Amino acid sequence: MLTTACGGASLGTGDGDQQGGPVKIGLLVPQSGTYKALGDDMKQGFELYVKQHGGKLGGREVQIVIADEGETADSGKAAAEKLVKQDRVLAVSGVVSSATINGVKDLFENSRIPLVGSNASPTTLTGTKYIWRTSYVNDEPGKALGKYIAEKAGGPVFLIAAGYQAGKDEVEGFKSTFLPAGGKLAGEEVYTPFPATKNFQPYLAQIENSGAKAVFCFYAGGAAVDFVKQYRDFGLAGKIPLYAPGFLTEGGVLKGQGEAADGILTALNYSADLDNAANKQFAPAYQSAYGVPATTYAMASWDAAQVLDKAIKAAGGTVTPESVNAAIAKVGDIDSPRGTWQFNSGGTPVQPWYLREVKQGANTAVSELGRLGG
Amino acid sequence: MTGWLDGNLVSVVDGVAFGLLLFTIAVGLSLVFGMMDVLNLAHGTLYLAGAYVAYALSDGSVWGLVLALAAGALVGGMGGAALTFLTRPLARRGHLDQAVLTLGITFIVADLLAAAFGGEVLPTDPPTALRGTVDLVGHAYPVYRLVFIGVAAALALLVHLVFERSSLGALVRAAVADRDMVRALGVDVRKVLYGIFASGAALAVVGGVLGAPILGPGPGVDESVLVLSLVVVVVGGLGSVRGALAGALLIGQVQTLGVALLPEYAPFLLFGTMLLVLVVRPNGLIPSAVRT
Numbered sequence: 036m037l038t039t040a041c042g043g044a045s046l047g048t049g050d051g052d053q054q055g056g057p058v059k060i061g062l063l064v065p066q067s068g069t070y071k072a073l074g075d076d077m078k079q080g081f082e083l084y085v086k087q088h089g090g091k092l093g094g095r096e097v098q099i100v101i102a103d104e105g106e107t108a109d110s111g112k113a114a115a116e117k118l119v120k121q122d123r124v125l126a127v128s129g130v131v132s133s134a135t136i137n138g139v140k141d142l143f144e145n146s147r148i149p150l151v152g153s154n155a156s157p158t159t160l161t162g163t164k165y166i167w168r169t170s171y172v173n174d175e176p177g178k179a180l181g182k183y184i185a186e187k188a189g190g191p192v193f194l195i196a197a198g199y200q201a202g203k204d205e206v207e208g209f210k211s212t213f214l215p216a217g218g219k220l221a222g223e224e225v226y227t228p229f230p231a232t233k234n235f236q237p238y239l240a241q242i243e244n245s246g247a248k249a250v251f252c253f254y255a256g257g258a259a260v261d262f263v264k265q266y267r268d269f270g271l272a273g274k275i276p277l278y279a280p281g282f283l284t285e286g287g288v289l290k291g292q293g294e295a296a297d298g299i300l301t302a303l304n305y306s307a308d309l310d311n312a313a314n315k316q317f318a319p320a321y322q323s324a325y326g327v328p329a330t331t332y333a334m335a336s337w338d339a340a341q342v343l344d345k346a347i348k349a350a351g352g353t354v355t356p357e358s359v360n361a362a363i364a365k366v367g368d369i370d371s372p373r374g375t376w377q378f379n380s381g382g383t384p385v386q387p388w389y390l391r392e393v394k395q396g397a398n399t400a401v402s403e404l405g406r407l408g409g
Numbered sequence: 410m411t412g413w414l415d416g417n418l419v420s421v422v423d424g425v426a427f428g429l430l431l432f433t434i435a436v437g438l439s440l441v442f443g444m445m446d447v448l449n450l451a452h453g454t455l456y457l458a459g460a461y462v463a464y465a466l467s468d469g470s471v472w473g474l475v476l477a478l479a480a481g482a483l484v485g486g487m488g489g490a491a492l493t494f495l496t497r498p499l500a501r502r503g504h505l506d507q508a509v510l511t512l513g514i515t516f517i518v519a520d521l522l523a524a525a526f527g528g529e530v531l532p533t534d535p536p537t538a539l540r541g542t543v544d545l546v547g548h549a550y551p552v553y554r555l556v557f558i559g560v561a562a563a564l565a566l567l568v569h570l571v572f573e574r575s576s577l578g579a580l581v582r583a584a585v586a587d588r589d590m591v592r593a594l595g596v597d598v599r600k601v602l603y604g605i606f607a608s609g610a611a612l613a614v615v616g617g618v619l620g621a622p623i624l625g626p627g628p629g630v631d632e633s634v635l636v637l638s639l640v641v642v643v644v645g646g647l648g649s650v651r652g653a654l655a656g657a658l659l660i661g662q663v664q665t666l667g668v669a670l671l672p673e674y675a676p677f678l679l680f681g682t683m684l685l686v687l688v689v690r691p692n693g694l695i696p697s698a699v700r701t
Contacts, residue, residue: 069628071528198676228676231633233624236423237669240416243548257530257627264532269419270542270549287529 057096058347058354061118061127063135063150068106069256070131072287073332077129077153079325080333084340087320092340093347095354100124104135111135112142119146125347126151126359128339133157133173133201140166149360151342153335156383158204165360167382169338169369170331171304171408173201174208176280179302179388179404180251181212184278190248191221193275195238197254198226205253205280213251221247230258235265242271250275255282260291267295276300284393286330296393304384305331305373306391306400314372328397329372338371345369376408385409415546420669421662422545426554428661429561430623433616434634435641436568436653437609443648443697444585445602447496448504450511453635454518455488455610459617460533460626461526467621469537474618481618482611489610493603515631523628530627553622560619565654568612572650581605585648640679644686646693655694659686 062081065074078101085097100122102114111132118124119142126149130136136155143150143165156168184192194209196202206224214220222245225238232238242250250271254262259282266272272295281303282288284296307318307328317337321329346362347354368375369384376386385408391398438452459481466477495514499506534540535553542549572578584591584601592598617626624630637660645656660682667678674681686694 069528223673225672230629231676231679233630233633234423234427234664236427237420237665237667238672240420240548240669241672244416257625257629260530260532260625260627268542268551291530291532293532293534 057098058092059098059100059122059124060092060343061115061122061124061129062099062101063104063111063115063118063127063129063139064101065105065131066101066103070104070106073131073154074104074129076286076330076332077131077336080153080321080329080336081128081340083317083321083324083333084337084344086324087316088344092344093350093354095347104129104131106132108132108134108138112138115139115142119143119148124148125354125356126343128153128336128343130155133160136160136166146356147360148356149346149363151339151363153339154332157200158208161381163382167342167363167378169342169384170335171386172381172383173204174211175304175388175407176282176302177205177207177209177251177253178212179407180278180280180390181209181214181218182216183302183390183404184209184249184251185213185216185218188218188249188276191219191246192249192251193221193242193245193247194224195242195250195252196224196226197229197232197258199229201255202226202229202253206251209251221245227258232258233261235262236269239265239269239271242275247275249278251278252283253280256288259283259288263288263292263299264295272298278302281305281331281391281398284391284398286327286332289393289396289398294396297395299393300401301391301393301398302388302404303331303391303398304386304388305334306389306398308397308399309372309374309389311372311374313370317372331373334372338369338373341369341371342366379408383408415548417666417669418546419548419550420666422550422558423554424662424665425658426558426561426623426661427665428658429558429565430616430620430657431637431641431660432565432654432657433561433619434613435638435645435657436565436650437612438638439642439645439648439653440572440650441606441609442642444581444605447493447500447606448507448511449492449496450508450635451492451514451518452610452613452638453631453633454515455485455613456617456620456624456634457522457626457631458484458488458518459614460621460624460630461522461531461617462614463618463621464526464531464533464626467533467536469534471536471538474536477618478615481614485611485614486607488614489607490603492610493606515635519628519631522626526626528628530625530630532625533621535622557619557623564612564615569650569654637679640683642693644683644693646690646696648697649695652693652695652697659694 064077065071102118104111128151130152131154133155150166152168154170156170156172158174196206278300281301318329345366346359349362350358374387376384379385387406388404390401390404392401434456462481463477467473539553539556541552584598588598641656641660646652663678663682668675
C-alpha cells in the first residue's frame with residue numbers, strides 16, 4: 036500500500052515510543068445528540084475494563100481522550116481528525132454510526148492508526164487494514180435468525196424494517212438464510228419511512244391482513260419504542276410472534292417499552308445473563324458501577340479495551356500504532372462475556388449468536404443460534 | 410376480503426384520531442401565522458414541551474392527566490407570551506427574521522429538554538383506566554385513541570365556536586382586519602393579538618399532553634410535529650379554523666389509510682398530497698376570509 040510523503044510526515048504519531056510512559060487511547064463516541072445513550076454505554080464499557088485492570092492496558096498507564104462523535108458523519112469526522120492529528124493517539128475505539136465509520140475510513144487507513152470499533156459495522160466496510168470491529172457486521176443479526184424462524188414460524192413471515200441502509204442490510208441478511216431454509220414470505224417486505232414514521236397503525240393493519248404467522252422487524256432507538264408499544268396497543272402482541280435483531284430491545288429502549296416488550300424474541304451476540312467466566316467478571320461489575328444492565332454496546336467496548344490490552348502487551352518494546360495494529364491481527368482468541376471469539380480476515384468477530392426473550396423487562400438467553408462470521 | 414375491508418376501516422378511524430391530533434397542534438400555528446403574520450417555527454417545540462409535561466406528571470390516574478392538562482395550558486400560555494415578546498421587535502422585518510429567531514429558540518429549548526430528560530424517547534402511558542383495547546369490527550383498537558377522538562373533537566368544536574361564532578371571535582377577526590378601527594373603539598388591540606398567540610401556544614402544549622401516548626416525547630419529535638403542522642396549515646389554508654380541521658383530517662387519512670393502501674408510496678404520500686392540493690387550490694382548502 037502506498038502512502039504519500041505528506042501523510043507520512045505530518046500525520047503519524049511516529050514520534051517513537053516513550054518507554055514505559057502512558058499511552059493515549061482515543062474514544063470516539065457521541066456525547067451529544069440522538070446517539071448519546073449508545074455513546075455512554077460504549078464509554079462506560081471501555082472505562083470499566085481499564086478500571087478493572089489498574090488503569091493500564093498492556094502494562095502501560097492509559098490516558099483516555101474522549102472526542103464527541105455527534106450525530107452526523109461530519110461531526111464524527113472532525114472529532115476523529117482531532118484525535119489523530121492533534122491528540123496523536125496510539126489507537127482509537129468507539130464509533131456508533133455507520134455514516135461516521137465510512138467517513139473516517141480513509142483517515143485511519145492513511146494515517147495507519149488502528150481503529151478498534153465497537154459498534155458501527157456496515158456490510159460495505161471491507162478491505163481495510165487498520166479498522167477492526169468487536170461488534171458484528173450489520174446483516175448478521177438477521178442471518179442468525181433466518182434458519183430458526185423458517186423452522187419455527189409454521190407459516191409465512193412478514194418483514195418490516197426502518198427504511199434506511201441498516202434496515203435493508205438486516206432484511207437482506209435475514210432473507211439470505213431464511214429463504215434457503217424453506218421460509219415463506221407474507222407478501223413484499225415493507226420499509227417504513229425513517230425517521231418520519233411515528234404511527235405504525237397502517238402497517239400493523241397490513242400485517243394482520245397478510246395472514247402472517249410471525250413478524251421479523253428491524254427498529255432501533257425511538258422507533259423501536261413506538262413500534263413495540265403500538266404492536267401491543269393494536270392487539271398483535273401474543274397473537275403473532277415478533278422477532279427482531281437484538282437492538283429492538285437493547286439498553287434504554289427496553290425501559291421505555293416496559294411490559295409491552297415481554298415475549299419479544301431477538302437475536303444478538305450477547306445477553307447480560309450469559310453464564311461464563313468473563314461475563315461474571317463483566318456484567319455484575321457493570322451493573323453495580325452504572326446502575327443499569329450491561330448491553331452489547333458496553334460489552335463490545337469492554338472487549339475493544341481487552342483487544343488493545345493484549346495487543347499493546349504483545350507489541351512489547353516498541354509500542355507504535357503500526358506495531359499495535361500488527362499485534363491486533365495476531366491477537367487470537369478473546370475470552371469475552373459473549374463467549375470466546377476471534378477476528379476473521381475482514382476484521383470482524385467469528386462469534387456465537389443467541390436467541391433471547393424479553394421476560395419481565397429483561398433480555399434472557401434462550402438458546403444458541405450458532406456461530407457466524409467465519 | 411372482509412379482513413382486508415375492516416382492517417382498513419380501523420385505519421380510517423385511526424386517521425381521524427391522528428387528524429384531530431394534528432388539528433390541535435396546527436390550528437394555533439395557522440391562527441398565529443394567519444392573523445398575526447408571525448411565522449412561529451417553535452411550534453413543534455411547544456408540542457414537545459407538552460409531551461414532557463405529560464411524561465413528568467402522568468402517574469397512571471385520570472387526575473394525573475387532568476393535572477398535566479392544566480399544567481400544559483399554563484406552560485403554553487406562558488410560552489406564547491414569551492414568544493410574542495421575543496418576536497415583537499421583528500414584527501416589521503418579515504418572515505425570514507422570525508423564522509431564524511424561532512428556529513434558534515427551538516434549538517435552545519430542545520437542548521435544554523434533552524439535558525433535563527435525556528436523549529432517549531420516553532413513552533408516556535395513558536391513565537390505567539384508559540389502557541387496553543376494544544373490539545372494532547373484529548380488530549383490537551386502543552381505548553385511549555377513542556377517548557382522544559372524543560376529547561379532541563370537543564376541543565375542535567370549542568375552538569370553532571370561540572373563533573367563529575362568539576363576540577370574542579368577532580373582535581379578534583375585526584382586530585386583524587382593521588386594527589385602527591378597533592383601536593378607535595377603545596379596545597387594546599395588542600392584548601387581543603397576544604391572546605391569539607397565547608391560546609394558539611396553549612393548544613399546542615395541550616395537544617402535546619394529550620398526544621404523548623400517541624407521539625411520545627423524545628429528541629426529534631418537535632421537528633416531525635412542526636413539519637406535519639406546516640403541511641396541515643398549507644393544505645388547509647392560512648388563518649382559518651375550519652381550514653386547519655379540513656387539512657388535519659385529510660393529512661390524518663393520508664398518513665393512515667393512504668399508507669395502508671399504498672405502502673410502497675408511503676415516503677411520497679404526504680408531500681404528494683400537499684402538491685396536489687396546492688395545484689388545485691393554491692390558497693389551501695378553506696383559506697381565511699379575513700385576510701384574503
